[in-house]
Amino acid sequence: MLDFEPFYLTLKLAFATTAVLFIVGVPLSYWLAFSQSRFKVILHAFISLPLVLPPTVLGFYLLLAFSPESIIGRFLESLFDVRLVFSFTGLVIASVIYSLPFMIQPIHSGFLSVPKNLIEASYTLGKSKITTIARVLLPNMRNSLFTGCILSFAHTIGEFGVVLMVGGNIPGETRVISVAIYGEVEAMNYHNANVYAAILLGFSFLVLVLVYALNHNIFNPSPGST
Amino acid sequence: MRKMCILLLTVFIFSNLSAQTGQEKKIVIAAASDLKFALDSIVAVFKNSHEGMVDVIYGSSGKLFEQISNGAPFHLYFSADINYPKLLKEKGLVSSEIYPYGVGRIVIWSKKIDPQKDGIQTLLSPSIKKIAIANPAHAPYGKRAEESMNYYNILSSVREKLVLGENISQTAQFVTTGAADIGIVALSLALSPNMKKEGGKYFIIPENSHNPLEQGAVITRFGGGNRLAEEFMNFIKGTTANDILTFYGFTRP
Numbered sequence: 001m002l003d004f005e006p007f008y009l010t011l012k013l014a015f016a017t018t019a020v021l022f023i024v025g026v027p028l029s030y031w032l033a034f035s036q037s038r039f040k041v042i043l044h045a046f047i048s049l050p051l052v053l054p055p056t057v058l059g060f061y062l063l064l065a066f067s068p069e070s071i072i073g074r075f076l077e078s079l080f081d082v083r084l085v086f087s088f089t090g091l092v093i094a095s096v097i098y099s100l101p102f103m104i105q106p107i108h109s110g111f112l113s114v115p116k117n118l119i120e121a122s123y124t125l126g127k128s129k130i131t132t133i134a135r136v137l138l139p140n141m142r143n144s145l146f147t148g149c150i151l152s153f154a155h156t157i158g159e160f161g162v163v164l165m166v167g168g169n170i171p172g173e174t175r176v177i178s179v180a181i182y183g184e185v186e187a188m189n190y191h192n193a194n195v196y197a198a199i200l201l202g203f204s205f206l207v208l209v210l211v212y213a214l215n216h217n218i219f220n221p222s223p224g225s226t
Numbered sequence: 227m228r229k230m231c232i233l234l235l236t237v238f239i240f241s242n243l244s245a246q247t248g249q250e251k252k253i254v255i256a257a258a259s260d261l262k263f264a265l266d267s268i269v270a271v272f273k274n275s276h277e278g279m280v281d282v283i284y285g286s287s288g289k290l291f292e293q294i295s296n297g298a299p300f301h302l303y304f305s306a307d308i309n310y311p312k313l314l315k316e317k318g319l320v321s322s323e324i325y326p327y328g329v330g331r332i333v334i335w336s337k338k339i340d341p342q343k344d345g346i347q348t349l350l351s352p353s354i355k356k357i358a359i360a361n362p363a364h365a366p367y368g369k370r371a372e373e374s375m376n377y378y379n380i381l382s383s384v385r386e387k388l389v390l391g392e393n394i395s396q397t398a399q400f401v402t403t404g405a406a407d408i409g410i411v412a413l414s415l416a417l418s419p420n421m422k423k424e425g426g427k428y429f430i431i432p433e434n435s436h437n438p439l440e441q442g443a444v445i446t447r448f449g450g451g452n453r454l455a456e457e458f459m460n461f462i463k464g465t466t467a468n469d470i471l472t473f474y475g476f477t478r479p
Contacts, residue, residue: 069337069404085405086356086389168389168400169361182392186288186364 002192005172006180007199013088013176014156017095018103021152024096025103026145030133032104033111044108048101055098059165062094066166086168091176094166095156102151110144111137143215150211157204252279253454254299256290258306258441259395260330260367263418264474265304268467276461278454286393288364294319294446301449302458306330306394306412307366308442321450327462328476330439332370333416333428335401336408341429346378348429349408354387358400358409361390366439367397371410373436401426413475440479 028047032040050058066085067073076082084090114137122132138145160178167174169183177200184193257265262284269280283290283300291310294303295317304327305311311324334341334348341348349357360368368390375381391397394412401409402424415421416428443462449455461467468478 063399063403063405067403067405068407073404083355164392166405168356168358168406169392170389183361183363186286186292186361188288188292188364 002195003171003180006175006177006196009088009172009175010157010177013091013095014153016092017099017156018149018153020092020096021099021103022145022149025100025107025148025152026138029104029107029111030137032108047104050098051101055159055161056165058094058098059162062090062097062162062166066090085166086170086174088173091163091167091174094162095159098159098162099152099155102155103148106144106148106151107141110141110148113144114140146211146214150207154204154207157200251277251454252281253301253449253452253458255280255282255302255304255458256294256298256300257282257284257304258287258290258366259284259393260306260412260414261304262395262415263420264414264471264476267470267474268462271466271470272458272461276454276457280454280458284393284395286360286365289393294448297448299448300446301452301455302443303446304441304443305366306439306441307369308440311442311444314444314446319447320444321447322445322456322459324442324444325459325463326440326442326479327467328441328471329479330367330441331413331433331475331477332367332374332410332431332436332439333413334408334431335398335411335416335421335426335428337401337404337424337426338407340427341408342427345429346374346380346431346435349375349384350380354407356389356400356406356408357384357387358389358391358397358406358411360394360397360410361392365391365393367394367410367412370436370439374410374431377435417473417475438479441476 032044063085064070065072066083068077068083073083073085076084082089084093118136118140119132122136127135158178159176160182163174163176163179164182167176167179169175169179175183177196181193181196181200184190184196255265255269265282269282272280287305287307287310290298290300290303291305291314294300294314303311303314308324308326311320314320315324334346336348339348339351339353344351348354359371360366362368362372372381375384389400389406391400391409394415397409398411398415398421400406401411402421410431413428413430416426443459445452445455445459
């Protein structure tokens with residue numbers, strides 16, 4: 001009687017979002033950290049907006065943008081027959097925008113934390129930019145990469161407002177766990193709501209314990225790090 | 227810093243005092259979302275002849291029931307499903323008789339196609355990808371929409387296209403923004419100026435296809451003894467309020 005699809009869907013959404021964010025986030029953070037362009041201040045501010053704005057602002061704009069009446073919506077529908085509103089793909093896009101600062105901030109500071117002389121040594125030895133990033137920068141900031149991924153993943157699991165506004169509560173497509181719990185409470189199915197909520201609580205706690213365990217022991221084996 | 231604290235404390239105490247003395251003069255109404263425009267009009271007229279503040283909070287009937295059961299400070303409760311106030315009464319959480327203020331209707335509403343031609347069968351049109359209804363699990367209008375589609379034997383054919391609004395006004399928002407091609411909403415919303423200006427067409431679903439949307443209002447236990455709450459309840463029973471409700475498509479039970 002209890003449906004576990006919302007859990008599966010939430011995990012799928014969180015993994016997809018984190019994967020997209022990682023691919024987008026690393027080059028973007030690199031550019032933000034090392035570019036000399038003045039434009040980067042504006043971009044950085046823009047990316048960080050979801051930290052400040054309530055989810056209703058993003059939800060409202062996305063609803064308008066995804067609707068087949070808007071320019072973007074009409075373009076996608078006529079060209080690719082894709083409608084983003086009320087779809088899983090739409091939720092992934094919404095979550096990517098919504099969680100972008102949670103991926104960018106840690107990776108951005110990670111890039112800045114790598115000592116300058118390491119990078120310069122690599123260039124002096126004739127290594128290319130790509131090799132320097134892959135062999136020098138990224139391995140020296142594993143913690144930041146890991147933190148960015150975990151924060152984005154966790155933030156997506158806890159997402160509610162945006163999904164409620166553009167998801168449409170479709171079972172197996174957009175009914176993620178937070179929306180399912182809300183629905184069960186409203187329908188006065190307290191038992192189901194309790195089970196869902198308890199599982200989510202336990203799961204989230206375990207994820208965080210895992211994060212801190214890894215952070216303290218594996219990634220920072222030096223004695224002073226606990 | 228200390229001066230600041232004292233100042234804040236003083237402000238806090240005074241605001242509290244004024245809140246206590248003004249208690250009789252202010253009521254909070256919890257109302258189903260389908261009443262959004264009708265009740266706003268009624269409150270506006272009520273204020274012309276009565277002193278005091280009237281705040282209205284809109285939400286799904288189920289959610290508001292929930293909040294009142296858990297002690298929310300609402301003086302009156304207007305539910306789109308009369309069973310919720312009846313349940314409150316069983317729990318001893320009301321302090322007046324339940325007044326059935328009207329019966330709601332559901333309509334098929336769309337900006338994209340005119341549903342008047344094919345009626346309920348419009349929902350089967352291949353050009354329609356998403357149909358918005360309120361969540362049948364807890365919103366009375368969603369329940370009736372589902373019953374009606376079931377009555378016409380089209381529920382299984384359209385199930386894949388359904389998107390569920392949290393309450394009836396979110397459902398209306400899905401269709402007015404065009405995010406969903408068509409939807410089943412409350413007649414009271416379709417008749418409101420805000421929805422009319424969106425330029426959609428609607429078809430009133432025959433009443434015999436679903437259980438009646440009998441609605442009910444009640445003074446909560448929290449609102450018991452409050453004069454303004456009683457005055458508002460009497461006002462709802464009067465002809466002015468009744469005319470406004472009729473204008474928004476509610477019929478007498």
